[in-house]
Amino acid sequence: MKVLVSVKRVVDYNVRIQIKPDGSGVVTDGVKHSMNPFDEIAMEEAVRLKEKGKVTEIIAVTLGGAKGEETLRTALAFGADRAIHVKEEGEIQPLTAARALAAIFKKEGAQILFTGKQAIDDDANQTAQMTAALLDLPQATFASKVELDGTKAQVTREIDAGLETLEVDLPAVISADLRLNEPRYLKLPDIMKAKKKTIEAVSFADLGVEAAASLKTIKTTPPPTRSKGVMVKTVDELVSALKAKGLV
Amino acid sequence: MSKILIIAEHADGKLNAGLSKVLAAAQKIGGEIDVAVLATDGASVAAEAATLAGVTRVLQIDNANNAHPIAVVLAPQIVELAGRGYSHILFPGTTTGKDVAPRVAAKLGVPQVSDVMAVHSATSFDRPIYAGNAILTVEAPAGVVVATVRLASFTAVAAGNSAAVEKVSVSAAAPAGTRFVSIQAAKADRPDLQSAARVVSGGRALGSSENFSIIYKLADKIGAGVGASRAAVDSGYVPNDMQVGQTGKIIAPELYFAIGISGAIQHLAGIKDARTIVAINKDPEAPIFEVADIGLVGDLFTVVPELEGKL
Numbered sequence: 001m002k003v004l005v006s007v008k009r010v011v012d013y014n015v016r017i018q019i020k021p022d023g024s025g026v027v028t029d030g031v032k033h034s035m036n037p038f039d040e041i042a043m044e045e046a047v048r049l050k051e052k053g054k055v056t057e058i059i060a061v062t063l064g065g066a067k068g069e070e071t072l073r074t075a076l077a078f079g080a081d082r083a084i085h086v087k088e089e090g091e092i093q094p095l096t097a098a099r100a101l102a103a104i105f106k107k108e109g110a111q112i113l114f115t116g117k118q119a120i121d122d123d124a125n126q127t128a129q130m131t132a133a134l135l136d137l138p139q140a141t142f143a144s145k146v147e148l149d150g151t152k153a154q155v156t157r158e159i160d161a162g163l164e165t166l167e168v169d170l171p172a173v174i175s176a177d178l179r180l181n182e183p184r185y186l187k188l189p190d191i192m193k194a195k196k197k198t199i200e201a202v203s204f205a206d207l208g209v210e211a212a213a214s215l216k217t218i219k220t221t222p223p224p225t226r227s228k229g230v231m232v233k234t235v236d237e238l239v240s241a242l243k244a245k246g247l248v
Numbered sequence: 249m250s251k252i253l254i255i256a257e258h259a260d261g262k263l264n265a266g267l268s269k270v271l272a273a274a275q276k277i278g279g280e281i282d283v284a285v286l287a288t289d290g291a292s293v294a295a296e297a298a299t300l301a302g303v304t305r306v307l308q309i310d311n312a313n314n315a316h317p318i319a320v321v322l323a324p325q326i327v328e329l330a331g332r333g334y335s336h337i338l339f340p341g342t343t344t345g346k347d348v349a350p351r352v353a354a355k356l357g358v359p360q361v362s363d364v365m366a367v368h369s370a371t372s373f374d375r376p377i378y379a380g381n382a383i384l385t386v387e388a389p390a391g392v393v394v395a396t397v398r399l400a401s402f403t404a405v406a407a408g409n410s411a412a413v414e415k416v417s418v419s420a421a422a423p424a425g426t427r428f429v430s431i432q433a434a435k436a437d438r439p440d441l442q443s444a445a446r447v448v449s450g451g452r453a454l455g456s457s458e459n460f461s462i463i464y465k466l467a468d469k470i471g472a473g474v475g476a477s478r479a480a481v482d483s484g485y486v487p488n489d490m491q492v493g494q495t496g497k498i499i500a501p502e503l504y505f506a507i508g509i510s511g512a513i514q515h516l517a518g519i520k521d522a523r524t525i526v527a528i529n530k531d532p533e534a535p536i537f538e539v540a541d542i543g544l545v546g547d548l549f550t551v552v553p554e555l556e557g558k559l
Contacts, residue, residue, distance in 0.1 A: 011378070013495055016381075017381050019382050095359050095360075120378070120495065123378070125346050125362055126349075126350035126360050129319065129348075129351045130350045131354075132320075133350070133351040133354035137425075138423075139319055139320060139347075141343075142343060142347070157343075158489070159344065160342050160344070160443070161431065161433060163431070164428075164430070164431045165428075165429040165430045165431070166318070166426060169424070178488060178495060178496060179488055212359065215389070216387040217384055218386065219385045221382070223376070226539045228537075228539075234544075235551055236558070239555070239558050241542050242503075242526070242559075247502065248503075248559055
């Protein structure tokens with residue numbers, strides 16, 4: 001069984017992001033980047049399924065500029081067998097990304113698309129669902145457990161009401177939530193081995209994909225700042241402060 | 249003029265309260281506001297929705313396939329409804345809304361606005377990116393606007409309306425290939441972390457999972473949900489579904505207690521929208537005090553039990 005894992009290069013989750021003074025966006029130059037944490041979880045899940053013998057080939061895909069190659073090398077170090085880099089320097093919104101992923105999914109004859117439930121930069125939480133829609137395939141989003149059984153997958157999903165389990169026929173799209181697994185630490189030999197694996201570069205034109213209508217960004221602004229509050233010295237003062245605010 | 253369709257969420261014959269907040273967002277857009285109830289028998293949910301302010305009419309779509317809110321099943325029905333001249337399709341920013349909305353947007357060939365937190369016009373909205381560390385103002389292109397509404401950003405509309413309820417049938421067939429198996433409801437002994445009005449979170453300073461009991465005791469005393477910092481989760485004190493922060497849950501309670509939490513960016517990103525933040529920490533220099541509304545420097549092992557006793 002061939003699976004596709006879509007991974008995105010994002011500003012590292014430990015970076016305190018800066019907004020450009022002219023409001024044109026978030027500073028990304030010279031800032032540490034890494035693989036989107038939810039995509040790492042998706043990648044880890046694919047590798048575990050391969051280690052269990054349920055998956056035969058893992059293809060990592062990223063969309064974006066030249067530096068996306070670093071993210072693909074990380075995916076290859078995790079255990080992807082090969083990688084596809086959809087090269088595009090400009091902004092790629094979810095519907096356009098979904099079109100490209102759908103085209104690759106079809107071309108490769110993959111059985112599962114794994115990806116993170118959302119990227120921690122744009123927080124859109126759309127690409128997996130949109131790809132499933134374009135392919136007319138079942139989707140199981142926010143997965144916290146995945147069990148493959150031949151032509152079906154049982155997926156437990158983290159939803160507001162608790163844990164929901166769905167059974168989906170393959171092929172299908174699965175998006176990973178935080179609890180699905182804990183990604184492994186990459187070892188040096190795996191990182192070295194990853195350097196020898198193949199990354200195929202393609203363009204939207206190669207895939208026959210056109211950019212979708214997109215949202216136009218008017219401006220990027222900082223959130224309202226929280227003003228520093230008061231310091232209290234004792235528990236009694238804390239209790240009075242809470243009572244004064246009507247909170248207890 | 250806008251014609252808005254809101255997809256109501258419901259479970260066990262009860263309307264999800266999120267609808268009244270989506271209605272508040274819809275009223276800011278302005279125009280006619282219809283609410284769609286997709287269920288097997290949506291009569292009681294539709295009747296409840298019809299009482300909410302701002303609703304023009306409620307569409308009750310009864311369909312045997314709608315026993316569970318499965319995205320693959322709901323999306324084609326919503327796409328069909330969208331064809332009745334709607335300019336906006338709005339979903340609550342719940343896990344169900346987030347599951348279904350992009351499927352509808354993709355089928356309609358339009359981009360989606362996720363987590364609308366402010367409405368500037370019928371086509372211009374604010375939405376958070378980088379876990380709320382930046383706010384994007386976006387303009388939707390021509391065509392239907394598909395959006396999810398961030399519930400923490402809007403105040404519920406009042407009841408007292410009596411809008412008409414219309415039974416509507418749709419012809420969209422349910423795609424095969426997805427089956428509901430089971431649902432395991434979240435433990436009901438404590439309020440759900442994501443929607444709780446009060447949350448008490450503990451950090452690495454707790455030192456062990458046994459010591460976390462003082463956090464639970466305080467939480468139970470004030471009827472709060474319980475969360476934790478990533479450091480506490482990584483140290484194995486609590487399971488990771490309790491993690492509050494950028495890669496965990498992003499919450500907006502009325503009252504938030506950060507206990508023994510230093511205030512890493514990761515964590516702060518998850519609590520930015522809390523109405524009141526109370527921080528208790530031994531280290532007066534801890535960054536959590538920069539964002540706390542009320543701070544108390546002290547040893548949590550003496551402060552927290554004392555606080556619990558006095559509340």
